[in-house]
Amino acid sequence: MLSFNNDYFSDAIINRMKYSFLMLISLITFGCKQQSSKKEAIKRDTSETANNLVRYEHVLDSISKDSINISADTEMPIFYKTADLKDFIKHRPELISEFASDPEIEYAKIKLSPDELDNQKGPDYSFSSEVGQDDYYSVYAYFLRLRNGDKPFATQRTRLIKLYGDINSVFEKVMGGGTYFGHQETGILGDAEYAVSLYPKNKDDYYVKTYNIAAQKQLYINALKQRIDDELSANAELSEKDRETAKAGLYKTVNDIDGLITEYFYLKMAQQFQYTKY
Numbered sequence: 001m002l003s004f005n006n007d008y009f010s011d012a013i014i015n016r017m018k019y020s021f022l023m024l025i026s027l028i029t030f031g032c033k034q035q036s037s038k039k040e041a042i043k044r045d046t047s048e049t050a051n052n053l054v055r056y057e058h059v060l061d062s063i064s065k066d067s068i069n070i071s072a073d074t075e076m077p078i079f080y081k082t083a084d085l086k087d088f089i090k091h092r093p094e095l096i097s098e099f100a101s102d103p104e105i106e107y108a109k110i111k112l113s114p115d116e117l118d119n120q121k122g123p124d125y126s127f128s129s130e131v132g133q134d135d136y137y138s139v140y141a142y143f144l145r146l147r148n149g150d151k152p153f154a155t156q157r158t159r160l161i162k163l164y165g166d167i168n169s170v171f172e173k174v175m176g177g178g179t180y181f182g183h184q185e186t187g188i189l190g191d192a193e194y195a196v197s198l199y200p201k202n203k204d205d206y207y208v209k210t211y212n213i214a215a216q217k218q219l220y221i222n223a224l225k226q227r228i229d230d231e232l233s234a235n236a237e238l239s240e241k242d243r244e245t246a247k248a249g250l251y252k253t254v255n256d257i258d259g260l261i262t263e264y265f266y267l268k269m270a271q272q273f274q275y276t277k278y
Contacts, residue, residue, distance in 0.1 A: 052096040056089055059146060070142035072150075072189060073161055078138050088139055091125035095143045100197060103140045103190035107133055134183050137190030144193045153196050160192040163260045164273050166253050170224070171278045173250060174231040184277065195269045207265040217267055221258050224274075225251065 060068070060082050068085065071078040089096050094106050110126050127136035145157070165188055172181035200207045228250045232243050261267050 048098070049093045052093070052098070053089060056096045056143065056146070057086055060085055068142075070138055072141065072145055072157055072193070076185065078186075080139070085139070085142075088125050089143065095140060096147075098147075100140075100144050100147070100194065103137050103187075103194055106140060107136050130179075130183060134186035137187045141189035141193040144190075144197060148193065148196050153199060156199050157192060157196050159260055159262075159266065160195050160269060161188060163257060163266060163270055164188040164192055166257050166260070167270065167274050167278075170228065170250055170253050170257075171274075173246065174228055176235075191273060195273075198265075198269075200265060207268060209264040213261075213264050213267055216264075217258070217261050220261075220267060220271060221254060224254055224257070228254070 063082070065082060067079045067081050069077045069079050070085075092110060094100075094109055100106065107127065127133055165185070168181055168184045168188065172178070175181075198207070202208075228247065232238065232247055232250075235243070238246065257270065261270060
């Protein structure tokens with residue numbers, strides 16, 4: 001007949017209860033620490049946002065103008081009231097955050113419902129329309145330009161705006177135009193400024209390559225020309241003469257693109273822009 005050691009089982013039960021109690025205390029302590037960490041993070045974010053808002057409001061005030069040209073493209077000035085710009089950064093703190101994401105990601109962060117739009121006073125800080133998205137990209141570009149530095153990266157900015165504009169022009173012509181390409185003209189400001197923020201700051205940066213990029217660049221240029229040839233040949237509305245005239249003009253723009261790609265960084269930016277937009 002089996003016999004049981006009651007003392008053994010009593011000790012086992014007590015030990016298990018002690019273990020469970022200690023685990024419960026640990027979980028509660030861990031949970032409290034997590035909550036405390038979250039509160040501290042929120043507090044820091046709120047403080048950072050408030051400090052950024054004060055700093056950028058001061059920058060806008062220091063310009064001492066009722067309206068400001070926010071465009072970096074000299075051929076496409078875009079004016080906004082200083083008061084509206086202040087309202088934008090008050091409601092869209094990501095515009096003045098220390099770390100910027102791609103403008104498409106930033107744009108999607110706040111959307112107002114139709115009811116909210118009806119009741120809203122002042123400018124539409126959700127930029128809730130196709131034209132509104134264009135406006136957001138230009139405002140995004142302006143504040144990111146203030147953070148990147150206007151003069152230190154003026155050359156890179158100008159080159160990127162021209163590079164993206166030429167790529168947009170090529171596809172606008174081969175695709176027969178459309179409102180999409182017009183919207184891109186404004187959106188390019190945001191895309192170009194984001195690219196400026198990625199420009200290599202030191203020799204160890206990802207976009208710095210010591211090898212010759214001529215072969216890679218030629219592959220890209222040849223592929224772009226091939227796309228032009230294919231699109232033009234598929235256009236039954238063009239006569240042979242018109243097709244050759246269009247091809248000559250487009251090839252000239254491609255040659256301009258070739259000249260703008262002077263280093264690996266610009267090659268990657270051209271490829272990313274083209275393959276994500278067209």
